Amino acid sequence: MLSERRLQVLRAIVQDYVGTEEPVGSKALTERHNLGVSPATVRNDMAALEDEGFIAQPHTSAGRIPTDKGYRLFVDKLAGVKPMTPPERRAIQNFLDGAVDLDDVVARTVRLLAQLTRQVAVVQYPSLTRSTVRHVELLSLAPARLMLVLITDTGRVEQRMIDCPAPFGETSLADLRARLNSKVAGRRFSDVPRLVEDLPEAFDLEDRGTVSTVLSTLLETLVEENEERLMIGGTANLTRFGHDFPLTIRPVLEALEEQVVLLKLLGEAGDSGVTVRIGHENAYEGLNSTSVVSVGYGSGGEAVAKLGVVGPTRMDYPGTMGAVRAVARYVGQILAES
Amino acid sequence: MLSERRLQVLRAIVQDYVGTEEPVGSKALTERHNLGVSPATVRNDMAALEDEGFIAQPHTSAGRIPTDKGYRLFVDKLAGVKPMTPPERRAIQNFLDGAVDLDDVVARTVRLLAQLTRQVAVVQYPSLTRSTVRHVELLSLAPARLMLVLITDTGRVEQRMIDCPAPFGETSLADLRARLNSKVAGRRFSDVPRLVEDLPEAFDLEDRGTVSTVLSTLLETLVEENEERLMIGGTANLTRFGHDFPLTIRPVLEALEEQVVLLKLLGEAGDSGVTVRIGHENAYEGLNSTSVVSVGYGSGGEAVAKLGVVGPTRMDYPGTMGAVRAVARYVGQILAES
DNA sequence: CTTGGCACTCACCTCGGGCGAGTGCCAACA
């Protein structure tokens, strides 16, 4: 086990490196932090920390920089989450309060996160799977053509075209609309399949084909993978990444374009509390030199989606975690109100 | 006026520079293009072209590179639009045909454009202002709370919450729904305000407040600025921009995040045919070293939105213009079918 | 108007030396 002072040395190294972006040496450390010991002692501690794999030197005769393992220890044991200041909180709330619809909420959240953290922000749309149905609407566009509109408690709206096997009268349509809503309104998505199971039986034989088609479209909509959308912002912050530019930034931009990758990434994160994935902890290769800080958010007590930021492993973890947590909290409030 | 050969020299310079990304000298030119004259002659022509401002040298004793003015002449007079090959056309069609809804069409279009041109693709959602109304739906969510859903002929769906001044009965709702649709279904957006003008008069006094609220919300939706959404893709292609990285890429990423800027940019482009804006021709400063190739597309004969790509001024104009034009054409077809 | 010749310019590369931050080791000390 590492002694208390060695942990302090590691903390100091992380803080300095995050600030200066340059390898930090023993002398500089003792000057900037009053550790109460001499550079020589710090050197010994550094050697020990390096043996354990928490720090590394880019080359001999250079200072040390934290490794992924070092950041991990820092995040887990040495640093808390830095809470937002009251003015910051007010700014967050004001900014989000102006949103007019779900798209706007997500868009504003992305901008906000990007600005607060000066990193790339990623916000997942509230997932359908954990939401409840607010309303199902059926519109007749043509004699044998319907539109299905699904509205969730998070304000999300999905629509689908349906080609019916047979013409479907206005009265049947009204009937189906009413029965469907009385069954599923306010229910969780996962319950819907069970609830609508016996619905076709209530209809005339000639209409059952259409009813079944509508129901299967509805069920498809509930599980369809394109339910998992997300919005990205603050990519311009990538330019602050480092000096070795194109090589670092390229794979990150590519990863950001592959929404599947990002969704998987967010999905892997824990359900409660702020999750931090550092460097190589990210399965996706292109993000091996980045860290992902994410957290779930939701309208009620339960998380319905994730949001987070992607930045260099050399980032201000306490601040970033604080910002991500605070934003998630306020977004949840906004969703609950609407 | 420039002689025919000098124009050929300019064309050769543009082509070579686009290919190699390096200033092109007189000797290399005569070797790679059989102009039938010696390097010395080409040098004289180059001097003339430089006097006229079509080309420039980065520094003495280097080759020449085209200026914005040079590219402009190239695009206007020296280069046509390179048509897509049949296999490319098929690929475009196949790729777009798989789309399931409007979002998907736009998403696929962005990916396609980015891949074809290897540049940043921008696709504007079909604008509401030039579309026609397919259907207006009203849902009662609570006694005094309605949801307005607007469906356009381009498959776009907009929804708005409405808080009514007074409770609104189901029969009134059905009545309003029916009257509204009979008035506006199939009509152009610009006609809607006139068409619904006298609608409140058909209702009881107690309902008129709500009807007016609904109508004003509808009219707002028609003109609201957030109607102008767009999707961006292929930002990873920015890494191929040039060697002087961060400086070039930064403002471009920032511009791409400012959707307002992009929308303005697209808006300024001509309504018919492929429009090319080269370097400083773009009003927005951050895009001074990029060119924007854009074109309108639409479901019928008329353009309802724009799409295009953003790339370095040093780009393959004929190829890019061909790709942009072809994609726009096929997207139009897809929209017309759905 | 075109062409070959020629002197000139200047970015780019490479090489070598000096500098200095930072290290590892060691001997002395508490």
Place this chain on the structure above:
DNA sequence: TGTTGGCACTCGCCCGAGGTGAGTGCCAAG
């Protein structure tokens, strides 16, 4: 055993010098 000052060593970085070569401008001849 842990801490400290001293000291030699390493090695990336900066800088200036010299060589190279692509490319130019000018000029005189065809």
